Amino acid sequence: MVSTHPLVVPSPPAPTGRRLTAAERERQIVEGAIAYFAEVGLDGQTRELARRLGIAQPLLFRYFPTKAALIERIYEEVYLKRWDAGWEATVRDPSLPCLERFRRFEIDYQRTIDNYAWLRIFVSAGLKGFDLPSRYLGMVRARIFTPLLTDMRAESRLPSPEDQPLAADEYELLFGIHGALVYVGLRSLVYGIDGGVDRDAVRAAMLDAALPGLLATHRRVVAARRETAASGA
Structure with a gap:
């Protein structure tokens, strides 16, 4: 858990009295x-x-x-330098079941972004119309969720994205869980509400609650999309 008080603003280094390079x-x-x-x-x-x-x-x-x-x-x-290429390797690791890949990614990702500047600037950028959040979430979608959903399809013996393109509601399944985990940090570092909770432990418990039904729900979403497409053909 991040120990810094949520309302303490990090300060830049104090001047040294000499001319800076x-x-x-x-x-x-x-x-x-x-x-x-x-x-x-x-x-x-x-x-x-x-x-x-x-x-x-x-x-x-x-x-x-x-x-x-x-x-x-x-x-x-703040954002690109914190991006870990290891996350992309984790969600593509064929030795792990898809849900375990998602769990490992989220645990490490959420710990990385649980940062005063990361979260507060991200929220402000969205409110003020800057494209920073959409660009960054586009990376999450393309580099993390697309390969993960592709392999979730394969693990559940569903049509590949080549046969049935990935749909927005499939991405929303992952973004919904992802966003709930981000909110744990927002509540503390943006809203100033924490209560001294161990945020890592809270997020781990949330994943324990959310992941068991994910594959079954994903199968229903893909099947419903296929039926909708067939009825409209």
């Missing part, structure tokens, strides 16, 4: 921006960010000419 200054701006936007949301102003960093706004724009460029760097730093 270009790389150090860029790092200072990026880390300060992550902390700032996690606290106030992505509608925060770059003028206020510069003030908090103790630099002039033109200096900030020398490194990041637009706010959009700075947010793109935050996306790379």
Whole structure:
């Protein structure tokens, strides 16, 4: 479980009193921006960010000419750098049943994103109309859920996606469980409601409750989609 109090905002390193190199200054701006936007949301102003960093706004724009460029760097730093290629290997591992692959992915993934900046910036980006959440969830869909659903079809001896394309309601089965697990972190790190629970243990228990019926439900969803397609033919 993350021990940091949910309302404590990480701070960028304090100035050292010496002139920073270009790389150090860029790092200072990026880390300060992550902390700032996690606290106030992505509608925060770059003028206020510069003030908090103790630099002039033109200096900030020398490194990041637009706010959009700075947010793109935050996306790379907070989201893309945390993406683990091992997750993709796990959901494709033929030595494991599909439900165990899903369990292992979710346990490690949720622990990775259980982070103040990750969750709060993600929520703010969605509310403020930035495409960061849709781009990131597109990766989850394509790299994790598509191969997993494909192998769930095979494990249940259902038509392959080549014969019957994967449907939105199949993805929603996985996104529904996935989103419920994310909410455990949101409740603490965004809403400030925790109660001292062990979030890892809570998510493990939720998976124990959700996974046993997943394959049977998936089979019904695929069968219903096939029947709908046949009746409309």
